[in-house]
Amino acid sequence: MNIEKIMHNLEKKNPGEVEYLQAVREVLESIEDIYNENPQFESGNIIDRIIDPDRIFTFKISWVDDNGKVHVNRGYRVQFNNAIGPYKGGLRFHPSVNLSILKFLGFEQIFKNSLTTLPMGGAKGGSDFDPKGKSNGEIMRFCQGFMMELWKIIGPETDVPAGDIGVGGREIGFLYGMYKKLARENSGVLTGKGLNWGGSLIRPEATGFGTVYFADEMLKTKGESFAGKIVALSGFGNVAWGAAIKATELGAKVVTISGPDGFVFDPDGISGEKIDYLLELRASNQDIVKPYTYEFPSAQFHQGKHPWEVKCDIALPCATQNELNKEDAQHLVNNGVLCVAEGANMPSTPEAVEVFLDHKILFAPGKAVNAGGVATSGLEMSQNSMKLSWPMSEVDTRLHQIMCSIHEQCVKHGTDANGYVDYVKGANIAGFLKVANAMLDQGVV
Numbered sequence: 001m002n003i004e005k006i007m008h009n010l011e012k013k014n015p016g017e018v019e020y021l022q023a024v025r026e027v028l029e030s031i032e033d034i035y036n037e038n039p040q041f042e043s044g045n046i047i048d049r050i051i052d053p054d055r056i057f058t059f060k061i062s063w064v065d066d067n068g069k070v071h072v073n074r075g076y077r078v079q080f081n082n083a084i085g086p087y088k089g090g091l092r093f094h095p096s097v098n099l100s101i102l103k104f105l106g107f108e109q110i111f112k113n114s115l116t117t118l119p120m121g122g123a124k125g126g127s128d129f130d131p132k133g134k135s136n137g138e139i140m141r142f143c144q145g146f147m148m149e150l151w152k153i154i155g156p157e158t159d160v161p162a163g164d165i166g167v168g169g170r171e172i173g174f175l176y177g178m179y180k181k182l183a184r185e186n187s188g189v190l191t192g193k194g195l196n197w198g199g200s201l202i203r204p205e206a207t208g209f210g211t212v213y214f215a216d217e218m219l220k221t222k223g224e225s226f227a228g229k230i231v232a233l234s235g236f237g238n239v240a241w242g243a244a245i246k247a248t249e250l251g252a253k254v255v256t257i258s259g260p261d262g263f264v265f266d267p268d269g270i271s272g273e274k275i276d277y278l279l280e281l282r283a284s285n286q287d288i289v290k291p292y293t294y295e296f297p298s299a300q301f302h303q304g305k306h307p308w309e310v311k312c313d314i315a316l317p318c319a320t321q322n323e324l325n326k327e328d329a330q331h332l333v334n335n336g337v338l339c340v341a342e343g344a345n346m347p348s349t350p351e352a353v354e355v356f357l358d359h360k361i362l363f364a365p366g367k368a369v370n371a372g373g374v375a376t377s378g379l380e381m382s383q384n385s386m387k388l389s390w391p392m393s394e395v396d397t398r399l400h401q402i403m404c405s406i407h408e409q410c411v412k413h414g415t416d417a418n419g420y421v422d423y424v425k426g427a428n429i430a431g432f433l434k435v436a437n438a439m440l441d442q443g444v445v
Helices: 003-013 018-036 039-043 046-051 099-115 136-153 169-183 203-220 238-249 273-283 291-295 326-334 350-358 372-386 392-414 423-441
Strands: 055-064 070-081 087-093 122-127 159-162 230-233 253-259 262-265 300-303 314-316 339-341 362-364
Touching: 003 018, 003 046, 018 046, 018 099, 018 350, 018 423, 039 046, 039 423, 046 423, 055 099, 055 136, 070 087, 070 099, 070 136, 070 159, 087 099, 087 169, 087 372, 099 122, 099 372, 099 423, 122 136, 122 159, 136 169, 159 372, 203 238, 203 314, 203 339, 203 362, 203 372, 203 392, 230 238, 238 253, 238 273, 238 314, 273 291, 291 300, 326 350, 350 362, 362 423, 372 392, 392 423
Parallel strands: 087 122, 087 159, 230 253, 230 314, 314 339, 339 362
Antiparallel strands: 055 070, 070 122, 253 262, 262 300
């Protein structure tokens, strides 16, 4: 495999798509050895076939605001690879959404879904629509317009979208309502649904719970646990909320959350009603964390800064891509961090990852750590197919088992001769092998 040649050709075809190119390079560098040891992958031209999406849909959404003004946004669905199951991946509504970000997320989703052991392919979608400051009526009208275009290309055995940034239970409800009207069926075509119309228990918390379950397995390799540890979190949405709940349950003290405006440091710990308040922050649609300090005055707000300068034992970046840079990584290392587990998708820059790996820090990538969300979406699909609902304990047990299984796969494929586990390499190899072998089995299609 000639990585530089592959990347050169890919960049010519996809100029300026930095997030997508970054994600592809990371995977290629991890799988190079295993790829070269298996000539069948080269003869099947697996790399060229796996790094390009199967298809990309782009469409216009016109909608009317409460004042009668007409707005136009752009919508996308990237169906990347369905070798092991129907396309599966979230929808993101945020002004930053573009094709590069969605292709990076869809590419990552292939391997993340593969790691869960569930039959799900990789996809992603969304729009540059900004839900911030919009009324329920405006969000409903936009979601209905979005689904008017999307419904024709999705289905319970074809492509099953879910939520992501800017798409929570409210948005999923509006999307599903319009899908049901257009398709004239009740089916498991979306996940993250309400509990009284096909949703699964603990789905909102699942990504955060899974993040902590995975990090706990990492700590066990060093004879450590969450008990008595200080945890720094970024973000304040569902992932951070779920992670704060589970880390606190395991005996840790969570001391930070963050938003685009900066971060909050709460030395007393974010637990109980403070964790509940994260849901109020998210529901406000303001996308800022400073109001936390109005509610809990003992906390400190640091404008325009990242939470990684705070001394902690465990760092869980749960916000967005490339939020943790080389300088942040060095802060964490200098402050004696034990474990860094990515609750978000690719939140660490390549330079930051290099710092963690060079210092032999316990570090694991989002495609492994945050797979609990899509895993529980897969469990929701199973419940929908069987027309039943599992109790919370069963869903949580299955989620925990899946995260432990993903950790085992990472250790199996990522442990070097000195015993250090390169979780990035392990996750990429484990995810790639399953998909690549499925592609070979199914022929050139």
